[in-house]
Amino acid sequence: MSIRRQYILVLVTFAIAVSAVGGLLAWREASRALEAELDTRASWVAGAAAETGLQASLLTGLEPGFEDLQAWTLTQSRLRRLQRYVSEAYIVAADNTSLVSSFSADSVPIGTPLRFLDQFAPELAEARRVGNATTRGFRGSDGRLYKWGFTQLEQSDLVLAVLMQADYLSPLSQLRWNLLLGSGVAALLAAALAALLAAGIIEPVERLSRVALRIQRGHMDEPVATERGVELGRLSRAMERMRQGVQQRDEQLRLMLAQVAHEIRNPLGGLELFASAAGETDDAEERRRIIGRIRSEVSALNTIIDDFLTFARPLGTTHGTQDLREALRDAADLVIAEVGKNGGELVLEMPATPLPAQVDADHAKRATLNLLRNAAHVAEHVVLRAWVEHGEVIVSVSDDGPGVPEALKERIFEPFVTDKAQGAGLGLAIVRKVAEAHGGRVELTRTGETDGGRGSEFRIYFPSLDEPPPALAAE
Numbered sequence: 001m002s003i004r005r006q007y008i009l010v011l012v013t014f015a016i017a018v019s020a021v022g023g024l025l026a027w028r029e030a031s032r033a034l035e036a037e038l039d040t041r042a043s044w045v046a047g048a049a050a051e052t053g054l055q056a057s058l059l060t061g062l063e064p065g066f067e068d069l070q071a072w073t074l075t076q077s078r079l080r081r082l083q084r085y086v087s088e089a090y091i092v093a094a095d096n097t098s099l100v101s102s103f104s105a106d107s108v109p110i111g112t113p114l115r116f117l118d119q120f121a122p123e124l125a126e127a128r129r130v131g132n133a134t135t136r137g138f139r140g141s142d143g144r145l146y147k148w149g150f151t152q153l154e155q156s157d158l159v160l161a162v163l164m165q166a167d168y169l170s171p172l173s174q175l176r177w178n179l180l181l182g183s184g185v186a187a188l189l190a191a192a193l194a195a196l197l198a199a200g201i202i203e204p205v206e207r208l209s210r211v212a213l214r215i216q217r218g219h220m221d222e223p224v225a226t227e228r229g230v231e232l233g234r235l236s237r238a239m240e241r242m243r244q245g246v247q248q249r250d251e252q253l254r255l256m257l258a259q260v261a262h263e264i265r266n267p268l269g270g271l272e273l274f275a276s277a278a279g280e281t282d283d284a285e286e287r288r289r290i291i292g293r294i295r296s297e298v299s300a301l302n303t304i305i306d307d308f309l310t311f312a313r314p315l316g317t318t319h320g321t322q323d324l325r326e327a328l329r330d331a332a333d334l335v336i337a338e339v340g341k342n343g344g345e346l347v348l349e350m351p352a353t354p355l356p357a358q359v360d361a362d363h364a365k366r367a368t369l370n371l372l373r374n375a376a377h378v379a380e381h382v383v384l385r386a387w388v389e390h391g392e393v394i395v396s397v398s399d400d401g402p403g404v405p406e407a408l409k410e411r412i413f414e415p416f417v418t419d420k421a422q423g424a425g426l427g428l429a430i431v432r433k434v435a436e437a438h439g440g441r442v443e444l445t446r447t448g449e450t451d452g453g454r455g456s457e458f459r460i461y462f463p464s465l466d467e468p469p470p471a472l473a474a475e
Contacts, residue, residue, distance in 0.1 A: 344380030
């Protein structure tokens with residue numbers, strides 16, 4: 001089931017449940033209150049009629065055929081006057097026969113069995129016991145609702161029975177239908193509201209889904225429109241950043257493929273020339289020289305491939321706590337010879353205490369080595385320093401070279417950006433990738449072109465610990 005249908009179903013079910021339960025409780029309470037009120041009024045009517053001069057002592061001796069006696073005619077006249085308030089009235093004897101009724105003597109003579117009262121024997125017995133009682137509502141032959149009210153006459157077995165209309169149930173029935181109708185209307189309104197709310201949620205989600213499919217198919221030029229609402233707006237903005245990131249990585253991939261082809265083609269061309277020359281010469285010394293050049297080109301080719309693989313593959317980092325001094329010394333040892341060939345020097349300034357950083361030592365070594373080699377290619381004096389400050393291990397590589405051109409300062413850490421005639425321009429991009437993979441960062445803090453020709457300085461910031469682990473502190 002779709003989210004839209006689930007949303008509508010939940011709201012409609014909730015609306016029906018609330019309106020139906022609330023309506024049922026209201027109907028039951030109204031029915032109970034009206035029932036109690038009518039019972040009270042039926043008792044009042046029967047009681048009032050019993051107090052209008054009806055005397056049990058005058059009626060106890062009546063037998064069939066005594067309808068002409070004054071006691072019977074007077075009582076019958078009084079019962080007939082009650083018909084302005086009730087439908088029927090009877091004086092009921094102990095055997096549930098009629099002594100006097102509101103009807104004529106011909107219709108209901110003395111001793112007529114009142115069989116219709118047999119079903120209310122418990123209420124009659126209650127009236128003779130406690131003085132009055134009322135029956136439950138019932139539907140008469142005319143289809144209308146009625147109730148009987150019973151009142152004992154002068155502590156005797158005679159009971160005045162009056163039949164009252166119970167029309168209060170008709171409004172209750174109408175109320176019940178109104179409540180059912182209200183539940184139906186509430187369900188329709190809930191469905192309409194749910195559809196409206198669902199449209200405000202589902203339609204943007206469907207649009208974002210189509211955008212995701214468009215990006216998946218490679219159509220990334222059209223930006224993702226920002227949706228209304230806090231959550232959907234945040235999602236659409238995140239998808240736009242994703243689109244830009246995918247587009248940027250796609251562009252980098254194209255550049256990398258082009259750069260790979262370019263960087264590999266040059267060494268391969270040299271290898272082909274040197275191999276041809278080695279095959280044509282008979283001079284052993286010349287052949288050795290050419291083979292040395294071939295090895296040099298193969299080494300350069302391996303370096304290029306290694307740089308591309310490092311940049312392209314995800315870093316499998318191990319975020320343990322390491323003492324960076326050994327990794328930094330290893331990186332410096334690999335570059336000292338390169339600096340020395342140009343008559344320069346590499347100065348290593350390392351603290352006597354451990355440098356506890358949460359990094360992978362091999363990756364930290366690779367990033368430092370890239371910085372040192374860049375400096376060694378352009379400067380005579382290179383300084384590698386490291387220290388702990390504000391919860392970070394800071395690795396600094398500075399030199400006295402020409403510095404970074406101002407035009408490249410803002411883009412120096414982007415891949416394939418370089419001012420060298422050779423190289424893929426991935427060295428500093430790899431340094432940034434290593435730093436960010438460990439939750440750190442890299443910065444160009446000094447550039448010779450803007451700082452009076454004092455060379456450049458790069459700093460890598462790795463997360464550290466306020467206190468080194470005991471194993472490192474003991475070293």
